[in-house]
Structure formats: C-alpha cells, structure tokens
Amino acid sequence: MFVPCGGSAPASFEGFTLLLPAVSVGNVGQLAVDLLISTFDMPKVGYFYTDCLVPMVGNNPYATTEVNSTELSINAEVYSLPSKKLVVLQIRSPFVKNKYRLFCQTLLSWVKSSRCAKVILLSSSHAYQRDDQQLHGTPLRYLLTPAIQKTAGDLMQRLNWKEMEKIAAYPGANDAEMVLHIPGGGITKLLFSESCSNGIPMAVLLKFCSEGDNIPDAFSLVNYLNEWLQLIRSESSDAKATLLQWKIPRSWRLLFGSGLPPALF
Numbered sequence: 613m614f615v616p617c618g619g620s621a622p623a624s625f626e627g628f629t630l631l632l633p634a635v636s637v638g639n640v641g642q643l644a645v646d647l648l649i650s651t652f653d654m655p656k657v658g659y660f661y662t663d664c665l666v667p668m669v670g671n672n673p674y675a676t677t678e679v680n681s682t683e684l685s686i687n688a689e690v691y692s693l694p695s696k697k698l699v700v701l702q703i704r705s706p707f708v709k710n711k712y713r714l715f716c717q718t719l720l721s722w723v724k725s726s727r728c729a730k731v732i733l734l735s736s737s738h739a740y741q742r743d744d745q746q747l748h749g750t751p752l753r754y755l756l757t758p759a760i761q762k763t764a765g766d767l768m769q770r771l772n773w774k775e776m777e778k779i780a781a782y783p784g785a786n787d788a789e790m791v792l793h794i795p796g797g798g799i800t801k802l803l804f805s806e807s808c809s810n811g812i813p814m815a816v817l818l819k820f821c822s823e824g825d826n827i828p829d830a831f832s833l834v835n836y837l838n839e840w841l842q843l844i845r846s847e848s849s850d851a852k853a854t855l856l857q858w859k860i861p862r863s864w865r866l867l868f869g870s871g872l873p874p875a876l877f
Contacts, residue, residue, distance in 0.1 A: 613718050613719070613721075614658055614661075614722055614726070615658050615659055615660070616657060616658040617656055617659075625692070625726040625727065625728050626726070626727040626728075626729075627727070627729045628692075628697045628729060629697060629698055629728065629732060630701065630731045630732070631645065631648065631698060631700045631731075631732050631734065631837075632645070632701040632731070632733060633645045633702070633735070634733055634735035634736075634803070635705075635706050635707065635798045635799070636735045636796055636797045636798040636800060637736045637737065637738050637822070638823055638824070639826060640736035640819055640821055640826050640829045641733070641734035641735050641833070642702065643827065643829075644833045644837070645734060646673065646702070646861050646863075646864070647830060647834045648834065648843070649674055649691050649861070650860065651857070651858050651859040652693050652696070652843075653676075654691035654698075654700060656689055656690070656691050657691065657699075658689070658690040659689045659690060660687075660688035660690065660701070662688060662715065662718065663708065664707055664708055664711035664718070665687045665688055665703065665705045665715070666687065666706050666707070666708060667705070668686065668687045668705045669685070669686055670685050670704075671683070671863075672684070672685055673861055673862075673863035674861050674862070674863070675862055676862070687703065687704050687705040688701065688704070689701075689702050689704075690702075696843060698843075699728065707798075707799070712799050712802055715799070716802055716803045716806050720807065724810075724812070730760055730763075730764075730813040731807065731813065731815070732816075732817060732837065733800060733803060733814060733815070733816045733817070734817055734818070734834075735794070735797050735800040735816055735818040736820070736821050736833075737753075737794045737797045737819075737820050738822070739751065739821055739822050740822065741795040741796070743777060743779045743793075746820065749774060750774060751819055751821070752773070752818070752819050752820075752832065752833070753773075753774055753776040753777075753817075753818050753820075754768060754773050754774070754776065754815060754816060754817050754818075755776045755818075756768070756814075756815050756816075757807045757811075757812060757815075758808060758811075759811045759813040760813035760814060760815055763813070764815060767840065768840075771839055771840070776816070776818065778790035778791055778792055779793050792805075794818070800816060800818065804816055817836055817837055818833075819832055827864070831858065834858060844857050844858070
C-alpha cells in the first residue's frame with residue numbers, strides 16, 4: 613500500500629505517531645492535517661497506492677516557490693517529520709463505494725508492519741445530530757481504544773477532555789443498550805472499531821460542526837491536538853498566540869473558488 617518516493621527503501625516509522633484525517637463533514641480533519649504539514653514544512657516521503665479512493669491529481673497544495681508549485685499531488689500521500697516522530701497521511705478524495713472496510717483493513721495492516729507507536733484520527737461529526745448530553749460544554753470529543761487507554765487515559769482526564777458519549781440504540785424503547793454514533797464521521801466509527809479489535813493504539817479527536825466555512829473548525833481541532841502532543845509550544849498561555857503560529861497553506865486561497873470574473877460586471 614505504501615510506496616516510498618523515488619523508489620527508495622521505505623522510511624522507518626517505528627515509534628512514530630501516525631496522524632490521518634477521516635473524510636468527514638466539513639473536511640475538518642483534512643484541513644487540520646493541511647495546517648500541520650504546512651506549518652512544519654513536512655517533506656513528502658511516499659504515497660498510498662490504493663483503489664479504495666477516488667483517483668485525483670493536482671498541483672502541490674503546499675507550494676512555497678515557483679519551482680515546487682509544479683510538483684503533482686495525488687489522493688493519498690505520506691509526509692514525515694522525524695524530529696517530532698510524526699508521520700502524516702493526507703487523504704484528498706472520497707472513498708469508492710463499498711471500499712471503506714478494505715481500506716481500513718489495509719491501513720491497519722500497514723500500521724502494524726511500520727510499527728507506529730500510536731495512531732491519531734482527526735474527524736468531525738454533524739452538529740445538528742447531537743444527543744441532548746452532547747449539547748453541553750465543548751464541541752470537541754475524544755475516543756481511545758483499549759490499547760492506548762493506559763498511556764493516554766490519565767492525560768485526557770488531566771486535560772479535562774470529554775469522551776465521546778454513547779447514545780441509546782433504541783431511544784424510548786430500550787435506553788439500556790448504548791452505542792457509539794458518529795453521524796457524518798465517514799470511516800471514523802469503522803476504523804475505531806477495527807482498531808479496538810486488532811489491538812491498535814488509536815485515539816480519535818473530533819469536532820461537532822456544520823458544512824460551510826470550516827477553517828475555524830480546523831484551527832480548533834489542531835489546537836485540541838496540540839494540547840496533547842505539544843507540537844507548538846507558545847511562551848504565552850493565550851490561545852490566540854498559538855493560533856497565530858499555524859501556517860495556512862497557499863492552496864487555501866482557492867478553498868471557495870477563484871472568485872467571480874470581473875467581466876461579468
């Protein structure tokens with residue numbers, strides 16, 4: 613599945629933290645990953661060769677000069693930052709119908725073979741489908757698989773984070789049976805369940821949001837991640853100071869198109 617750039621030997625990701633987005637409502641996870649790659653100027657180390665994603669190709673979204681602006685990008689690419697023990701998978705296209713499960717299985721197989729220390733999935737869920745208990749407090753939630761609970765559970769408690777609540781499977785009829793419900797979360801629930809079954813140390817960080825301008829949601833999610841990993845350490849405790857340190861990629865200028873042609877007027 614993983615193909616290193618230039619046909620070189622695969623980089624070693626033993627002990628690294630793998631970050632990846634779920635293709636979910638508002639594309640919040642993908643936008644958050646954009647901020648991480650752009651801020652740390654992560655070099656591309658490979659890509660995923662898979663038929664589970666809709667094919668696409670485009671210009672380098674993280675271009676900083678005319679030279680690297682001509683580089684091509686595809687639907688699933690891998691970036692690495694050895695200094696912080698990070699490897700990032702960016703997914704840029706939706707999944708092919710009925711290929712979700714195959715992708716999850718193949719991805720987790722690669723995670724095991726690459727010996728990553730843990731996986732963090734950045735996701736989102738429909739705000740309008742929240743349960744009553746989910747309307748209170750922060751719109752940010754987390755989930756931990758049993759394999760990572762021992763190492764990260766206590767920290768989540770110290771950070772006063774809220775775990776994703778389970779809801780009644782049959783409201784009004786049977787309130788005793790509780791299930792995990794992540795509407796709009798794409799592969800989030802499936803990947804989390806498969807990770808639980810396979811002993812993968814995975815954490816899911818997600819935000820309740822609505823479709824629209826989801827840039828503020830991406831900043832909220834990446835700051836949420838930063839509370840845990842401390843990728844950016846600000847001398848000030850002010851959240852705005854940390855916010856200003858994230859570097860927006862140039863491609864975001866065309867996030868909503870190139871604007872209306874003046875000739876129309």
